[in-house]
Amino acid sequence: MYATSPSISHAESAQAEVEVIKDQFKLHISSHQSPDFAPATTTQCPPSAPATTTQCPPPAPATTTQCPPPAPATTTQCPPPAPATTKQCPASADASVVPPPPPLICKNRESVVCPHCAQILNRRNLRVHLQRRHTPIKPDITAQHHLNCQCIDFDNGVFAVVKSFATPSTPVHVIKRTWGQNQKTQCEMDICKINMDCAERSNLRTFECPHIQSLSYCPPAAQIHSALSEEVLQQMVEEKWFGQDKKDRCLAQQRAAVEAGTPLSCVVSVSGPPSKKYLSVFEPTVAYYSRLGRVMVSFDTKKITWHCPCAKPRQSCIHKYVAKWHLFQTDQGLFRKTRCLEADKGTMLFSENIEGAAEEEEEGVHYPPTGKILVNMVKDIYHNKKLPAVLPHDAVHTSSFPSALIPPETFCRACPDYTMLSEPALITSKAKIVSMTDVIEGISVYSKWCSRCGLVYRYQEWSDGIHNFDDLTLLSLHLCLFLRNTLQTHQAVGSVIEALEKTSGKLYPSAQRILQAYLTFEALCDHSYTFACVSCGYHPVTVVMDLHKKGVFSMPVSSIEEPPADFDGKVDAEEFWEKVAMEVISRGLVPRLPSQQFGIDCGIFILMVGPTL
Template identity: 45%
Template sequence: MTDISSSSHLKSKCIDPQNGLYAVHKSIHGASTPLHVQIKIWGEQQHVSCEFSECQANMELAWRSGLQSYQCVHLRSVSYCKTFLTSPSLREDSLKEMVKSKWFGKDKIKLCVDRQTLAKENSAPLSVLSKIGAPPSKKCISVHEPTISYYSRLGRVMVSYDTKKNSWHCPCAKTQRSCTHKYIAKWHLFQTNAELFRKVRSTERSAEEFQVTAMEESDVGENTYPPKDAPAIQGMVQYILMNKKIPSTIPNHLRLSSVDKEFPRHLIPEETLCNHCPNRMVLSDPICFTQKAKILTTSGIVRDISTYYKYCPTCGALYQYQEWSESLHNFNDHVLLDLPLCLTIRNLLQVHTAVSRIVEYLELTTGVQFPSADTVLHGYLHFEALTDHEYQYSCVTCGDHPPVVIMDLHKKASFHLSVSDLAQAPEDFNGDVDSEQFWKALTEERIARGFVSSQKNNPFSVPTKFSLLGTLDREKYTALRLCP
């Protein structure tokens, strides 16, 4: 047991003097979210308790053993509390301003005001900012909760906001889902620390946080990123192919590699209006997907890059960062390649150098461990699928044909299949194929690869076959005829 004394105790602040509620640092060392304790030994309803489950178990064991005076380290530290925290008077006009800024819908005004009224009736502060325990980058707000439950054993919950990760946490809600306590905590910070709201908004993916007309909770899952269902992936793939094509001739200042090149640390989609909605709805503020993305270059790896996405609060369309004009190609929001590296891989493949050897060369040259050769290959093929190639190759037998990158030394072309493994063509196959349709399907497969964890999960996977039969929501698959 830790010896609690005037010189060694947990920091604590009183947040509700009338009900004897305190916010106490969870542990002696390190930073952590503070927890609630209650020591009320006056009036008719007396109560002494700590909301930490481990402390509750220890206290129950001590009481069953006859040690009625036992108290945990958090309760004993309260004896040395000398200050109390005040609760600001939250105004309704601040809520209206938040609705105007599209932080949440109009119906949340009544929800927050009703909770404020209920807190006054119970003689409890609605929200109190705790300044103990947590690191400076985290804001912890103790919010009144009228119902006693597993997450509010003392009638309060501790909502935290991480200013570095732009993320909210409440013990009553699942990750990245909104709740009443978060609404109140945002109301508190919006009124007392408005500059926080001028930065990128939180990573919560609940649509009702950003639209004027609130959605039902059942609709929140539509904005999950990266998309999981085939229609959502297809919508993103079609939009990227339509609007994010890389020109066949890249400007020289983007083609050349430079050791001193500085990349942006926050990669945010440039779209501000939805291109799918007829009335061009305003998109949500950027939402951070990860802060650990990596940019692969010919001179090494740039780490700790933040990637963001946006979504339309009306139709749920998702928008990914994909801006080639910044000399970057985004594969899957975790791995990005700069354009000089993509062009280097293309040139080395055309002189019959396998991707695994290219990665080995980069690691030996830079002294940095790169992702696996498969990851680099998928990222490169993603780049080629988005490039607007100028088709100048033709065969005397087959006629016009899209340009191909010779990859025989790596994996027998991008199909992972040898020619000898192909089944014989059906007897009724006359050799007529729709090459444009086939390459379009193959391009969609490559782009969709950036949204799935593996090729087997890719809903747009293209099998290599002679027949016109196919599935996966396509009308047909065209045959692939191999040029000798």
């Protein structure tokens, strides 16, 4: 029994008893929630609770526990409960015990970041977020916003519609025939066909793709198409654009188109850049490339290439033959003969590449030229394509080079009456531009020639930052100046090229080839010589060469030819070095040219460092 103070009232004693019961109940609840409850926990009794009895855990025979005398602060300390005893709680407290709730399991939510707005989302919500926030809304097809279209076959309801609003876009075939017995509405695009099948299964039979919807704004078309003439086809055979067997196939295709009641070919002018020609060609067989009985053939006037979905890029087919037949009749100016030059053991000849006809070597113009035409070509390059002593900064440090190198000349410089030059002829399409950091491949080089004097012009424009060596290897002016500085600092060209290869990771041409290209660059440079003897000036009477192992060689005296009888010992130094420079330039056209072609007399050599001396 707890000791009571006589000064405490009965109400206060009852209140203290209630507080003790609450403390025991809290202790009981905490022991159930914490399995590691320490058995030696002490219980703070309320201050000076009078006449209050509690069931203590120790296994004492008495049911009451005498607490020590109350402290001055009216607080009583109860003895600690034994570990093996069971606490006796009031019945009213046991009835109100609520079992603890189960622990909450927190699942890890996989968060992702939207690639468009950088918003953090749940992985499951990303797809819906992209559809709602970042999917472009396609505008409706209206009179102001629709795909360009053109009528191809008025009787059968065949139209050509551009594939998409993005330009340039190729045209596709669409059928919309709402009259007669065989009514049909179909688009040849795979995605449109899938959408229409899905709409039909969903009972949305009025669904139309954007291509079909745009036909409501198609302008009226002519009902009559011009038929292709057999005389034009015969002219193409005579000019060897293709053979007789191709002519027979084209005529058979025309008869099949007439029986089907559809035009054989039709020019489509609603899409594509101006340099491309599109033609819709009839195809009687339904295949993956002709779902609606027609094929779209394209012709690139810049690259001179044909494309048909039924054949490979460089493979011929009946649709390409019909398209050529149509364009030859309507726009014959597109069919000028393009001559192509291919390297073959140092000599490149013009040849005509005609499908179905035997290749015949054309007489007249050869590249590179020979004889007098070659000498005149080298002289023209030397006198008209000189590089200045100080090159412009923009030409040296340029990093963008043209992919097609065409001579800019339009008229012949040698003819007095301004004779017009020929069309550009392809020399090669496998040239390389070698720069400090890269080797650019796939460069096309062209040439022109004069039909009157036969002078040949090749690309030799230093203003583009390029030096043309042999039409296959071209050096950037930056690399040429770098090689000049390395040679002036006594570094070998081979070591320099090896260092550039390791730095850029590119495979450069051989060091000997680059050295020869650099020599032609120096031969075309307009050098300003400033060397002069302090005593004799620019014209010394005697020049003494010091002993040097690289400049002295063994040579029998009998092999030295005597000068001619009329030789007075005077030689034009400027003329001599000019002939030497032209001989170096000619190495880019032919492997080796005798020096007699330019009048160089090896028996008389000028021991000078330049033409100024």
